[in-house]
Amino acid sequence: MKAEKILNISVDCVVFGYDVNTKSLNVLLINRFLESKGEVLVDDYVLTGYHVYTHETLDETATRVLKELTGLTNQYKKQFKAFGNPDRLTNEKDLLWIKNEEFNTRTITIAYYFLLKTEDVSLNNGNDKATWFPVNDLPILGFDHNTIIQEAYEDLKEKCLSEPIIFKLLPDKFTINDVQDLYESILGIEIDNRNFRRKLINKKYIIALDEKQVGVSKRPAQLYMFSLDIYNKMFQKNYLISI
Template sequence: MEELDKILNISVDCVVFGYDITTKSLNVLLIKRFLESENKKEILVDDYVLTGYHVLNKETLDDTASRVLKELTGLTNQYKKQFKAFGSPDRLMNEKDQIWIKSEGFNLRTITIAYYFLLNTEEVDLKKNKHQAKWFPINTLPILGFDHEKIILEAYEDLKVKCLREPIIFELLPDKFTINEVQDLYQSILGIEIDNRNFRRKLINKKYIIALDEKQIGISKKPAQLYMFSKDIYDKIHKTNYLISI
């Protein structure tokens, strides 16, 4: 890609959140950042970072974010939110960051616009991923480059607030889900214990939670009822109050 196509001091960084139903874990998708000395006798940089790239001259910020996600995951049309700009003068001044920037020819004074995406971890095939991407639980992040830990944690705080006001958590679940899976997801995001009986009653009474004539398959114990979220119904009855009181 020609340097002239890039806006060299503006980038977009993407926090990709994914939920793993099996481990009941909210995860972040990160890529490997690795650099050796020219003689390959010394490892100069070995950590993880968010996926991001410079904004191209003919792109909107949303275009750049969507391009970055597609290159990382192969996915399009996922839920995304632009939540903050990060432009501190010292955000790229760590020693390892300086080494990396010099090797890549990046601009030392780069402002990044941060987005987060929501998806199901099963939607991403990591075996064929050229970036050595890997899921990490939000509470056990690895060593991160740049100011990416700060970006991730601020995205997480925004997600916690937003999941109580809008039905975005269903972006992290399969199309068909159980009530327990919804509760597990809320608990994973918010880091709290929720009363099971009270939660079930409130959720089932929501008109946009549709009971299906289906139950779980491949379950040794008693299979649970499956439900789906109807965005059409939600949009019609949407009010400014919380999606659900927990």
């Protein structure tokens, strides 16, 4: 039996990815393209999303949407807000797209954000021309997706100071500088290196490994790992680190 979609309820996913090489926090967007009789009517970018099927929970829809785009499952996800302003889909290009796709102009979307590593995503397949864009340098976006991204980003900045979610964006083994670079990328600030290092290595859930970096031209740095088990035993809603 073909799945039946709810035409006025959708899920939109803000997929955050961190690139350890460029030290950049990025958002994964797909190309929205529509032409008629050789004339380009719509050519911009949007978040990945889709209507909720009648048999699905919202979480199941979000997980399905992410898997269809990236092939990934079991990534950190958070439902952070519903967007339902009556005029959220009334831009001229949005109306052309809605008419072509045959869904309701009064669609309410439930927004999620996901955290993953850019290196874990292959962008070589699919017709959506999925592309990573720096969170602070986004292209022209359709619908109200710029608003959704900015609200997700603000939530992420707040959440990363109270929960250990940044480790979802780092390799399993990392340096102290890797952690500092990620915090600086998310928060958009410079952090005192010496003070940050001292505070971080004193956290019992940051485990020093008997390993160092390999394949680097400079002096190899000490590698560490994050222990979620130790963190859970020690804390309940406590600040991960003061900056």
